[in-house]
Amino acid sequence: MKHQTGRRIVATVVAGLAALLFVAPAPAQELTAEEIIERMEENQTHSTSIMEGRMIITDRFGERVSTYIAHTEGADRFLVEFTSRDEEGQRILRRDDNLYLYYPDAREVIRLQGSALRDSLLGSDISYEDMTGGRGIIDDYRATLIGEEEVNGRPTYKIRLEARGTNVAYPEQVYYVDREEFVVRKSEQFARGGRLLKETLILETTEQDGYIFPTHIEVIDVTRGSSGTEMIIDDVQIGVSLPANIFSLEELTW
Amino acid sequence: MKISTIAFRNVFRNGRRSLLSIIAIAVAAFSITMLFSVLEGIKVDVRHNSWNYETGEVRLRHAEFDRYEHLNPVQYVVPDYAGIVERLQGQPHVWRVSPRINVPAAAFRDDRQIAARGIGVDLELERGYQDLEDIVASGRLPEPGTSEAILGHALARDLGVELGGQATFLTQTRLRTSNAFTVDVVGFADFPMAGMNRTAFILPLESAARYLRMGDGVSEIFVKSDNGDFEALTSDVRDAVRESGAEGLSVTPWTEVSGGWAYLQMADVVYNIMALVFFILGSTVVINTTMMTIHERTREIGTLGAMGMHGDELVRLFFAEAAYIGVAGSLAGVLLGIGVTIPLQQIGIDFGVAMEMANMDISSVLYPVLNLRSTLVVFVYSSAVAMIASVFPARRAAKLKPVEALRE
Numbered sequence: 001m002k003h004q005t006g007r008r009i010v011a012t013v014v015a016g017l018a019a020l021l022f023v024a025p026a027p028a029q030e031l032t033a034e035e036i037i038e039r040m041e042e043n044q045t046h047s048t049s050i051m052e053g054r055m056i057i058t059d060r061f062g063e064r065v066s067t068y069i070a071h072t073e074g075a076d077r078f079l080v081e082f083t084s085r086d087e088e089g090q091r092i093l094r095r096d097d098n099l100y101l102y103y104p105d106a107r108e109v110i111r112l113q114g115s116a117l118r119d120s121l122l123g124s125d126i127s128y129e130d131m132t133g134g135r136g137i138i139d140d141y142r143a144t145l146i147g148e149e150e151v152n153g154r155p156t157y158k159i160r161l162e163a164r165g166t167n168v169a170y171p172e173q174v175y176y177v178d179r180e181e182f183v184v185r186k187s188e189q190f191a192r193g194g195r196l197l198k199e200t201l202i203l204e205t206t207e208q209d210g211y212i213f214p215t216h217i218e219v220i221d222v223t224r225g226s227s228g229t230e231m232i233i234d235d236v237q238i239g240v241s242l243p244a245n246i247f248s249l250e251e252l253t254w
Numbered sequence: 255m256k257i258s259t260i261a262f263r264n265v266f267r268n269g270r271r272s273l274l275s276i277i278a279i280a281v282a283a284f285s286i287t288m289l290f291s292v293l294e295g296i297k298v299d300v301r302h303n304s305w306n307y308e309t310g311e312v313r314l315r316h317a318e319f320d321r322y323e324h325l326n327p328v329q330y331v332v333p334d335y336a337g338i339v340e341r342l343q344g345q346p347h348v349w350r351v352s353p354r355i356n357v358p359a360a361a362f363r364d365d366r367q368i369a370a371r372g373i374g375v376d377l378e379l380e381r382g383y384q385d386l387e388d389i390v391a392s393g394r395l396p397e398p399g400t401s402e403a404i405l406g407h408a409l410a411r412d413l414g415v416e417l418g419g420q421a422t423f424l425t426q427t428r429l430r431t432s433n434a435f436t437v438d439v440v441g442f443a444d445f446p447m448a449g450m451n452r453t454a455f456i457l458p459l460e461s462a463a464r465y466l467r468m469g470d471g472v473s474e475i476f477v478k479s480d481n482g483d484f485e486a487l488t489s490d491v492r493d494a495v496r497e498s499g500a501e502g503l504s505v506t507p508w509t510e511v512s513g514g515w516a517y518l519q520m521a522d523v524v525y526n527i528m529a530l531v532f533f534i535l536g537s538t539v540v541i542n543t544t545m546m547t548i549h550e551r552t553r554e555i556g557t558l559g560a561m562g563m564h565g566d567e568l569v570r571l572f573f574a575e576a577a578y579i580g581v582a583g584s585l586a587g588v589l590l591g592i593g594v595t596i597p598l599q600q601i602g603i604d605f606g607v608a609m610e611m612a613n614m615d616i617s618s619v620l621y622p623v624l625n626l627r628s629t630l631v632v633f634v635y636s637s638a639v640a641m642i643a644s645v646f647p648a649r650r651a652a653k654l655k656p657v658e659a660l661r662e
Contacts, residue, residue, distance in 0.1 A: 061322075061329065064430060086429040086467070101424070103434035105465055108422040110434055114365030122431050 033143035033159045037175075039182045041137065043212075048073050051236040054084075057124045058227035066122055077247045078131075087122065092131070093252045099128055102252045109252060118169075125198070125221035125229040129169045137161065140168050151176045151185040152203070170197065181205075181212045196222050203230075209238050257567060261574030264547075271543055272579055275640075278539035279583025280590065282532045283636040287591025287629055289532075291622035292603070293525050298623050300514035303446055303615045306384045307373075309508040310352065310476025312487050314338070314495065317504040319473070326358040329428050331471030338498050339379070342477060345490035349480035352376070352383040355462040356473040359423035359455075361413055368412050370423060371453050372403070374462025374472075383478065389456075393417050393441030398458045403437035406451035407444055415439050421455075427467040435465040446617035484508065514615035533636060537643035544576055544644045548651040559656030572648035573641060580640025588633045595624045 031039070054067045066087055072078040080092045089104040099117065101110040112119075117129040137143070141161035149158050156176040163171045170189040178185050183205060189198040204216035213236060220228040245251050265272050305311050316330035332338060335353045342351050357372030377398045380386050386395060389404075396402035405415065415421050422436045437457055445451050462468070479487040484507040491505045509515050548555065555568065563571075602619040 059430075061327070061430060066431065086427070086431045087433075090433075101434065103424075103432075105436070106422045106434035107420065107436040110362055110422060110424060112362065114367070116360070116362055116365075116367040119360075119367075123426070 031157075033145040033157075034138055036145070036157050036159060036177050036182070037137050037143050037161075040175075040177050040184060043182050044075065047239055048242050049236060049238050050240050050242070051233055052083075053231060053233040053235075055122070055124060056230040056232070057122065058229070059123065059224070071242055071246055073242060073247065079246055079252070082122075091252055092121075092128075093247060093249070094131060095247050095249075097132060099132055100249065100252060109249060120221075120224075125219045125224060127169075127221075130219075140164055141173070146174075148179070149176060152201075154185055155179045156185050183212050183214065198222060208236060211238060257571050258574050261571050262578055264571075264575050265578050268547070268550075271546065275539055275543040275579045276583040276586060278535075279580055279636055279640050280587035282535065283584045283587025283632055284591045284594075285532050285587075286529045286632045286636070287588050288594065288622070289525055289529060290628040290632065291591065291595040291598075291624050292620065293521060294623040294625045294628065295599075295621050296521070296616060297518055299446070299617050299620060300512070300518055300615050301508075303617060304508050304512040304514050305476070305478060307445070307447070307450065308514070308615060309506070309512045310474075311479055311482070311484050311508055312477045312491050313506050313508070313511065314475040314477065314491055315473070315504050315506070317502050320504055320506075326426055328356075328358065328426050328466055328468075328473070329430055331428060331468060331473060332475055332503060333471050333500060334498070335470060335472040335475060338475065338494065338500060341494040341498050342475070342491060345494050347479045347481075347483060347486045347490045348477055348494075350379075350383040350478040352380055352476040352478075353459065353472040354474055354476065355459060355466060355468055357423070357425055357457070357462050357466060359425045361421060361423050363413060368409070369453060370409055370455060372423065372425070372462060373454060373456050374459045374466075375456060376459045383476065386456075389443045389445055391442045391444035393439075396440055396456065396458050399460050400458060401435070401437055401461055402440045403455045403457040404441035404443045405439055405455040406453060407442040408448075408451040409453060409455060410439065410442050412452070417442065425465060427465075428469070428471065429467050433465055433467070435461075437461075446619075447615060448618040512615070517615075529632075529635075533639045537639045541643045541647060543579070544572060544647040547575070548572065548647055552651075552654065553660060555651050555654055556656045556658070556660035559654070560660065565652035568652040569645070569648045572651060573644055576644030576648075577637070577641045580637040583640065584633045584636040587636065588629055591632075592624060592629065595622050598622045599624065 049072045050069065051072075052067070052069050054065050056063060056065050064086075065084065066082055067084040068080050068082045070078055070080045076094065076096050078092075078094045082088065082090045091102040093100040093102070099112045101112060103110075112128050117132065118127050120127055121131070141163055144160045144162070145157060146160050147158045149156055156178055159175045159177060161173040161175060171192040172190040172194070174188045174190075175184050176186040177183070183202065184200075185202050187200045188196060189200075191197050199220045199222065201218045202214045202216070203218055204214070205212050206215045207213070213233070215233040217231045218228050219231070243251075314332055316332060319327055319330040322330070332353075339351050339353055342348050353376055355372075355374030357374060359370040359372050361368045361370055375386075377386070377395065391407055393404065395404055403421070405413070405421065410421075413421050417439060419439050420436050421439055422434055424432060424434045427433050437455070443451070443454070443456065445454060459472070463472075477487060477491055488505055488507045495503050495505060558568065599621055602621045604619045605616075
């Protein structure tokens with residue numbers, strides 16, 4: 001199984017943009033980097049959700065908005081359907097580690113693999129590869145607590161993640177994990193050699209049903225020279241019952 | 255006896271040496287004739303390919319498309335293309351018009367991403383613009399308004415698509431979002447440029463417009479004149495655009511944007527230098543032959559001088575000998591070049607394997623073109639170089655004193 005877990009912030013958010021996070025009962029004391037990551041991952045794992053949101057993509061040619069409805073189940077399954085006029089009916093299905101694209105004008109479902117995963121989602125700063133993360137950061141990365149920093153006025157643990165192998169998108173990442181809520185407030189992705197590739201900021205969160213939920217996220221792909229992509233969640237339902245087979249290939253083309 | 259008659263007879267005094275000189279000149283003249291024929295063929299070919307697939311004779315585009323071409327800016331279109339095409343067709347120098355939609359595309363096979371480029375064409379207008387049937391290697395051209403397409407044969411092979419099969423491509427729309435579409439493969443194309451066979455496919459303009467959400471826009475309009483006067487054509491296209499009221503469009507003759515044209519400008523210079531080198535190499539044989547002749551005939555030169563032949567007459571004698579050899583060699587070389595070029599004009603020279611990976615405007619099968627003017631120039635040049643090459647040793651012979659020469 002291919003692990004691409006280093007990109008889970010974006011993965012969760014785009015995949016229904018569903019990083020539902022438990023509110024931690026109390027600040028942790030003397031936690032190791034591994035323990036912080038594990039608690040963060042526990043918070044991100046939830047049963048099911050349906051959410052509506054929009055993606056605002058800004059590049060040198062201007063700004064455009066895509067809206068979507070996302071259905072998620074656990075950390076590894078989601079179905080995103082775009083509802084904006086320009087992309088109406090287009091769908092992205094993630095099932096386990098596989099990513100499938102459905103377009104109404106195409107008679108075949110496209111399964112993205114290999115280098116194709118590095119392509120941009122709708123011309124945004126998010127790659128398809130960013131959507132393939134799941135649980136298991138510690139399996140793929142060595143985590144080191146390198147300090148504490150304030151991000152948007154919130155105290156965070158600064159954790160460096162170094163890839164154990166080459167089957168990950170980013171050889172190195174730095175996570176800024178909220179000390180109290182165990183939410184990632186910011187993350188940075190680096191190339192081998194230390195060049196910054198991508199930066200993700202959680203600009204707003206909201207609390208619902210006991211979860212802390214990111215509702216406004218900004219992703220900047222530094223290599224594109226763009227102004228970034230914002231993802232805003234407008235509505236979310238947690239723990240809902242999803243239609244049977246919603247994550248199947250048969251349902252994808254309906 | 256006339257000097258020319260003596261010179262003519264002298265040519266045969268050492269037949270082998272004269273033959274060697276004639277062959278040297280002939281090889282040079284043949285090589286240059288062939289080189290110029292191939293160059294002329296490349297010129298015709300680059301122009302043909304550029305006009306049909308790259309730039310048109312004159313190209314009409316959105317000005318911003320040129321600026322951001324490397325980013326596939328599909329959103330920059332020629333709006334209301336049908337109206338502009340109609341206006342263009344009313345212009346005096348406009349002969350043919352071809353509106354097109356460029357479709358940036360990618361197909362996926364296993365974990366491979368295969369880059370492709372669709373060309374959406376108005377099949378009716380395109381049939382007038384170029385001999386479209388000529389590219390059909392098997393199957394047929396797509397029907398207008400359908401989801402059919404004809405794929406470059408190497409692209410079809412990469413995709414593993416059979417005739418009658420289908421292929422799905424991911425693309426980018428005018429709205430800067432992505433879309434994917436499936437085409438029914440009704441034919442395999444053999445484009446003149448080998449590089450296109452690996453990437454290109456042709457589909458109906460209406461279908462490309464639908465997949466790319468182009469509305470009434472196209473990526474570009476190619477225009478051809480009936481006489482190759484691209485300056486008058488450019489002016490006509492500008493007039494049509496002005497009359498249409500469309501703004502932000504760029505009208506560019508092919509000479510300004512074709513990579514092939516720039517290559518030809520450079521090639522012209524390089525090939526002329528190569529021709530000069532060939533001539534110089536050929537002329538060294540003539541110089542050598544003349545010098546050896548003079549050395550062997552020193553006593554004879556002394557006798558001629560003692561009998562009253564003047565120095566300038568001696569120069570004319572050797573010059574005339576070289577002229578006979580030069581003309582014979584040049585004539586033989588040029589005739590041989592013509593003889594080889596004529597069948598090659600039909601058969602062509604197949605660079606298929608060599609050009610497979612090259613991304614150039616030059617066809618994989620090249621047809622040399624015999625240009626009478628340049629062939630005549632080759633004949634005159636190679637004869638003249640042979641004659642000029644004889645002047646220096648002949649003048650040296652003329653300076654010999656008869657008494658000293660007779661002692662040799």
